[in-house]
Amino acid sequence: MAASGLEQVTPQGPAGVAVLRFHESTRSETLERLGLHEVPLGSVHLVRPSLDGEVLDEGLLVACPDGSLELHVHGSPALVERLLVGGASARQSGARLSLEAAALARVPGAPCSAGARLLLDQGRGHLRRSLVEILDRADDSQAKNLLDHWRLQRFWLKSVRVVLVGEVNAGKSTLFNLMIGEEHALISSEEGTTRDAVQGRGSLGPWPVEWIDTAGERDHVPLAVERAGQEQARMAAAGADLVLRLLPVDGLQAKPSSPVLGVTLPSVPEVILRSRGGQALAPSSEPDAGTALDVLADPEGARAVVARCVLDSLGLPGDWTRTSGQAALYDESQAEALAAFLGGDSSPLQALLDISD
Ligand SMILES: Nc1nc2c(ncn2[C@@H]2O[C@H](COP(=O)(O)OP(=O)(O)OP(=O)(O)O)[C@@H](O)[C@H]2O)c(=O)[nH]1
Ligand SMILES: [Mg+2]
Structure with a gap:
């Protein structure tokens, strides 16, 4: 009770x-x-x-x-x-809620069924049993194993967040619609079509992905509404797991990689893709190297390149599965407690286990 x-x-x-x-x-x-x-x-x-x-x-x-x-x-x-x-x-x-109650409370918010299943398993006590074993046996390898998996499995509990940035007309909205599988964002040859950050959901292999399309960048921003859109883009990029910068091959303003809207975001990796191009496809960190995505002529090819680019950049395998009934971490605080344990301080781990139903 x-x-x-x-x-x-x-x-x-x-x-x-x-x-x-x-x-x-x-x-x-x-x-x-x-x-x-x-x-x-x-x-x-x-x-x-x-x-x-x-x-x-x-x-x-x-x-x-x-x-x-x-x-x-x-x-x-x-x-x-x-x-x-x-x-x-x-x-x-x-x-605080117990490990089990907190896991169950998160089930409705899981972005994919794999995440919901992982949480249900922890609601049944698998994480508690594993953490008790780790403490009792001072089992570093089991702790490391949980931490290794956390690096991947956290994306079952919180979608991978990819923000598309680039100059106006770079093809961001066209790629965004392709990746979420519906015509959600407005596309036009007129520069500055997207004014707000637009969100959509998709998936890459086993990973749920939240895509964010943003207002295009340009040197001179004439309207206040565009400035507001660019501020939204900056905020979206700051909270991203990955920023995907589109650099059009045929763009008049094509220029080497610049920080997102003039702001350097040290903690967020940025990858450049050439866009609005011909047939051959290759992601590139060199703006002048490689060939460009052509979403219109080869949508499946473009999708495959973007998928590979995102997954490789984040070190996510394209086919990750887990056996049900296994212990898994589901919160950053648990990862921190295990890291402290590996560093010789078991008190945060003990504190997690002290809360029972
Ligand atoms: N040939 C070709 N055209 C493309 C490609 N992607 C986009 N376009 C065209 O480029 C123009 C601009 O596309 P959008 O997707 O609206 O570009 P955007 O980056 O969202 O532009 P803003 O919202 O204004 O910043 C449209 O006319 C698209 O049809 C592509 O891969 N190949
Ligand atoms: Mg757009």
């Missing part, structure tokens, strides 16, 4: 409504703590549960015909967590 005297009946994770059931033995104390009162059997009341004088939500108090009492609230995980912890929000109180 949770410390709050409430137990979640609906599945964990974001949802429209969450149902919390009162534990019979502490029912009246829990009601009092939430500023609520008993309601007649079989009735439903609109209530505003509060903790420490702060109203948390508007919900329904349901006295079920079988005698049990339920609180139905909006299904925001933060709200539910706060009610279950029974006091300040988990973050405020320092309380």
